[in-house]
Amino acid sequence: MAMIPGTKNKMERNNINPQDLTMASDANQECFPSNDDLPTVLLHRLPSFNSPLKEILQPHFHLLDPADSPEPATSFLSSHAKSVRALVCIYNTPLSAETLSLLPSLEFIVATSAGVDHIDLEECRGRGIIMTNASKAFAEDAADYAVALLIDVCRRISTADRYVRAGLWQVNRDYPLGFKLGRKRVGIVGLGRIGFEVGKRLEAFGCSIAYNSRQKKPSIPFSYHANVVDLAEDNDALILCCPLTEQTHHIINRQVLEALGKEGVIINVGRGGLIDEELLVKFLSRGDIAGAGLDVFENEPDVPREVFELDNVVLSPHRAIFTPESLEALNELVFTNLKAFFSNKPLQSVFKIEGKDYPVM
Numbered sequence: 001m002a003m004i005p006g007t008k009n010k011m012e013r014n015n016i017n018p019q020d021l022t023m024a025s026d027a028n029q030e031c032f033p034s035n036d037d038l039p040t041v042l043l044h045r046l047p048s049f050n051s052p053l054k055e056i057l058q059p060h061f062h063l064l065d066p067a068d069s070p071e072p073a074t075s076f077l078s079s080h081a082k083s084v085r086a087l088v089c090i091y092n093t094p095l096s097a098e099t100l101s102l103l104p105s106l107e108f109i110v111a112t113s114a115g116v117d118h119i120d121l122e123e124c125r126g127r128g129i130i131m132t133n134a135s136k137a138f139a140e141d142a143a144d145y146a147v148a149l150l151i152d153v154c155r156r157i158s159t160a161d162r163y164v165r166a167g168l169w170q171v172n173r174d175y176p177l178g179f180k181l182g183r184k185r186v187g188i189v190g191l192g193r194i195g196f197e198v199g200k201r202l203e204a205f206g207c208s209i210a211y212n213s214r215q216k217k218p219s220i221p222f223s224y225h226a227n228v229v230d231l232a233e234d235n236d237a238l239i240l241c242c243p244l245t246e247q248t249h250h251i252i253n254r255q256v257l258e259a260l261g262k263e264g265v266i267i268n269v270g271r272g273g274l275i276d277e278e279l280l281v282k283f284l285s286r287g288d289i290a291g292a293g294l295d296v297f298e299n300e301p302d303v304p305r306e307v308f309e310l311d312n313v314v315l316s317p318h319r320a321i322f323t324p325e326s327l328e329a330l331n332e333l334v335f336t337n338l339k340a341f342f343s344n345k346p347l348q349s350v351f352k353i354e355g356k357d358y359p360v361m
């Protein structure tokens, strides 16, 4: 059986039946009896983005990697990629309509990120290209991180750490109290896989959970708010878990921040562009909201200098999704989806590119 390196234990942990992969693999051996007949997969990456996926996929697919060629990417794609049906987009390598136009046979994009704002979704939708993203592999870790940021902001853990390290405990024993998390009302913006995992975790802390999403989800027990201003008004904290699209750009604007109010906290594990960052900094500096936990920023890796001075903000360098375990799960997901695509089996973590409204992450 073809097994991707380092996945056996993980598959057992995740209750994936190794037989499913055996069957897919056997089916592929029938379809692709020799190395020459391996299905072709295009890697789309910036030359600086190396990924272990390359080594993992190499034995199973014929990989085209323009980043390894001395030819400019556009001429490489024009001459070698006309018949490519599947592409793996590594991290947030931009995938524009122009690049897509060089790939007339493309049917399937495997995004190795949860957010896909670097991919021209409108073009993909118009051409009926199917896409899978990485939210299945990343949801639990992203949700843990969002909750950790919320606890950190409420209980002032990072600030306390700085206080102890600076030797201030010896000088002043009166470190200010933080806020209890239990029984807080938390509003989740974007109830996809990540948002749902956040809700599950916070329910266990005794929080009440509400959400805003494109549509109410009948099977979900959390209360639904059709707009984000109402969600902010009715909750103590907002957690942003939705993808960045034209519609969600600056979804956190003045009205939302005012509705959240002086006691309100905002956590962002989605994308920096979801928040009007300049405005957020003003609200934080003036104490017009209570605090923020930010893993993502509008112009990464640049972070507005003003927040460095603020003790009510916890900063993180876009790391919410990353653990060795989530990366292992990603490798497995990509491999499984490519195998499934080439053998007409169901795909996992399909990203629905629907209309202009925001899809789930």
Ligand SMILES: O=CC(=O)O
Pocket: 112, 113, 114, 115, 116, 134, 138, 270, 321
């Ligand atoms: O932010 C990370 C991702 O979208 O995967």
